[in-house]
Amino acid sequence: MLITIIYIGSSNNLLQDVVRDYEKRIKNIGRSIGLKEIIYKEIKNSNKKNVTEKKDEETKKLINQKEKGVLNILLDIEGSKLNSVEFSEYILAQADINQNINFFIGGSEGIDKKHFEDFDKIISFGDLTWPHKMFKMMLLEQIYRSITIINKHPYHK
């Protein structure tokens, strides 16, 4: 299984070390569920000043990255809420059938809701709003946690 994280704009530089730490940890235990690699696609944010135009342009840029045969999952506050055990069960179910996943993270304006139906699934990380520049790290945390839950590794407690 490959996991690709596709996101608008750069990540917070101050989170680089913790992101690298999660990458290392995921690499070490990812093979236990057949996770070969995490791939990143950083999409340049729109320079449009008008909020609607910016959101439209960024939504289109993300939609263009969708791939056939890959599970295209949008992360959005208005998606279905899972707890960490449910998230890990979902990841494991995909790993079991070697199903590649694309995770999409929107920019500061999020994704135009009328395009929600273009994704295979929309997952919410809860009711709180988080900086989109922090979200890659939060997703890596939950992917790492998922694998530790599957492996019954003490981390997940």
Place this chain on the structure above:
Amino acid sequence: MLITIIYIGSSNNLLQDVVRDYEKRIKNIGRSIGLKEIIYKEIKNSNKKNVTEKKDEETKKLINQKEKGVLNILLDIEGSKLNSVEFSEYILAQADINQNINFFIGGSEGIDKKHFEDFDKIISFGDLTWPHKMFKMMLLEQIYRSITIINKHPYHK
């Protein structure tokens, strides 16, 4: 208003820079709502190997930090879920009456549920489990976001 964050165990070292960045940003805009300072109390984690004993000891250590006249708020996955706007309204309501707040963050085993009633309020940051060593940073993020929402600062979008 003073906000005190009381937590078990140290924070993740890799998050130091981002924590400092939030501290600076909160300091700059906190005065707009009368937030004078954020104080930290790091409580040493229990060395007990037995999970229940560890949880008991850490719960007691946190309970001992409760203060009269201060709003003692526990952050726990099983608390009431707020979105970022509701969280900011709650913070603002306390700031308006100059009510000091203690935020309590448990250790890796969390807090013994039978002590939930000892707190004035229990707030959940959602259904996902996060590392307790990351939680101080996540709380600072939501406090900073709260102030930007109150100030209608563009950050919160």
